[in-house]
Amino acid sequence: MATLRDHIQEVEQWIDQPSAGDEFDIELAPDYLLETSVIEVLEDGVLLEADDAAIDLLRRHGHVLEEIG
Secondary structure, eight states, rough: OOOOHEEEEEEEEHSSOOOOTEEEEEETTTEEEEEEEEEEEEETTTEEEHHHHHHHHHHTOOOOOOOOO
16 A cells, blocks of 8 residues: 555656646747747657747757757
C-alpha cells in the first residue's frame, strides 16, 4: 500500500514534467518573449507549436532549429 509520502513524490514528479497543452514561454531577450504551447512530449524532447513568425524570430536570435520535412 502506498504511503502519503509516496503520493506526494508522485505528484511532485508529475508537476515537474510538461504535458500536451501546457503553456511554454521562451525568453529570447529582455524585450522578446515567445509564447507557445506543448504539442507533444517525446522520449527525447518536447514538441512545441510554432508558426512561421515564431520560427523567423528564433532564427534571427541565432537559435539552431531542427526542421522536419
